[in-house]
Each structure stands twice: as C-alpha cells, then as structure tokens.
Amino acid sequence: MYVVIAGGGKVGANVARSLMRLGHEITLIEQRRDRFERLEEEFEHQVQRGDATELFVLERAGIARPPDILLALTGDDEDNMVICQLAKERYSVPKVIARVNDPRNQAHFDLLGISPTICATSSIMALVEHEVPEHDLIHLLELRKENLEIVEVQIDRDSPSAGKRVEGLKLPEGARLISVMRDGRSEIAVGSTTLEAGDQVLAILEPGKEDELRRVLLRR
C-alpha cells in the first residue's frame, strides 16, 4: 500500500521505517531543515521537505493519487487536524490516523470528525490505571467511531455479582460482558459463566452506562 506520513520526528521516522520494512511504499514529509537532512540520508527520495499543511506540499507527496492511508504525526495538534481535514475532504484519502500531542485537544479532533487518533499520554494513563487500579472500573479502550468502550471490572467478595451466572445478571441495555479472567486464564463470558470473587471481567458498553454496570456488578 501507499502511505503518506506527515512529520518526521521520532514517531514519524520510526513508523516510516517499520512500514518500509514491511514492503510498503511511503512518502515522509518533514519541515525542519536539520531533521530533513538527517532523514534524507536514510530515506533518500522517500522523504520530502515542506509544511504538510500546504496543499502544494501534500500534492508533491502524491496526496492526489490518493494514498491508501495518511498518518498525521507531527508534534503540533492543529497541524495534524488540518492535514487530516485536507486529506479526507479535499483529496478523498480513504483513511487517516492522527497523533494527539496534548490530550486536552482530543475533543477538538472528535469535533472535526478525525478518527482514529492516538495519544501517548492517554495510552500511558490507561496503562497506569490497568497496572495500578485506583478505580473499580478501568477504561481500556474507546471505540470512538462505534460509540462503544471496553472496560475492566474486578469482582470482589462483597460484589453482588459474585457467585452469580452471567444470564442471571440484570445488565443495563447497551452493555455486555466479554470475558472473565481467573487465575491467569481468560474465558469468553457466556450465559452459563459464573462470576467469582477475584475475577477480572471485561465488558463492552455504550459510554454513559458505566454507573449502571458498576451497580449491577459491584453495587457501588
């Protein structure tokens, strides 16, 4: 496939390198002269110098072919948003992925319909919560386009769901249990699965159903 990558910092260069190793055709766009010169030694004609928010720079990089996917990986959120809007709406690039540098800007990406996005800070925070749970319901994954999220809940001895079969739980509409992890082994949750204290349960649900789910599983 053909991939256009905007931003040749650590993230962009490593992604470019990885895609090339997999045999894909890429064009990397980098604005800064010092970075560009270093990248040129490695990527030769596959890196171009310029501001990827300028239409002629994108066009020179082959945006009009169009590429199968565009990756907006610069260190500037506004630039990434504009690059994605141009790619999708002007050049009909079928898929874009945007890097979010400041998690506070996530709402702006969502507002402009730019999805999927990837934010290192948010991913790290989700991992921290997963590794050292502070809350009884951990957000593992947000599926923005689907308007669903995957959460993890730890069942303990006092939980009303402990000892109950999944089919006997009054789960809120718009929520389903996916799997149960017990003693290091994971099983798909079916109606006959019985929950036990110590189980780590994965659930998929519509955002906003967290409180109802928490009430049914944990009564909190």
Next chain:
Amino acid sequence: MKALIIGCGRVGSTIALQLHKEGWDVTVIDENEDALSRLGENWPGSFVVGHGMDTDLLRGAGIEDADAVVVSTDGDNTNIVIGQVAQKRFGIQCVVARILDPARADFYAARGLRTVCPTKTAIDTLTEAVRACEIPKVSA
C-alpha cells in the same frame, strides 16, 4: 453586541479598538500578557491570558454569549481549528478567521468558514497597483 477576539497582535488589537469605538463589548484573548499593551493604556474591555484552543478558557471569556468571534493569532492552522470550534461547538454564526495561506483560506471558505486572507488582498492590490502605473514610453 459582544465580540471575542482571539490573538492580540497588530491585527487583533486594532480590530478590538475599532469595534470598541463602535460600541461593541469586546473581550480579547492572548497567550502573552504583554499583548495587553497593544490595546493602549486604559483598555476598558476585558483581556484574558491563555490559549484559544482551551475550551474552558473560551467559555470563561464568554464565547457562549458572543455575537462575533474574530480569530487572529499568528498561526494559520490554530486559527482554522479555533474558528471551527467556535462555529461547531459553540454555534457562533459570525466567525471570522485570518488565514495567510490563500490555498487553505479558499478550502475552508468553501466549507463555510468566513476566512480573510491578507496575502490574497496584498497580491490583488499590488497587481492592481502595477497595472495602474504609467510607464513612460521610451522614444527611439
């Protein structure tokens, strides 16, 4: 009438002073506190220090009651994003954004953002000025 001006450089500050003179209730936002000095010694309007990408700051500056929003920071892409946030999140009808790059100004104008491109104005004006020159014919 309330106006919110984001970016208090040469352009933003002058618009703020002008609108104030015409009776508007003007609030100005800039990242840099020193930008206040561009509004003269006794700026009677409001001045908020912060970044226009910050939704809470925009709310605090009264964007929800604004009749007009002018986005005039020194970054084209910042102006494009803030302009769309004002339009789409806060439903402001009158949003004017300064965009120096004519190509991006056209693209976003076609998508319903009121863009003003000083570069294009300069090109047109200068071209017109050249056309208006009376070049003396060299006699043989």
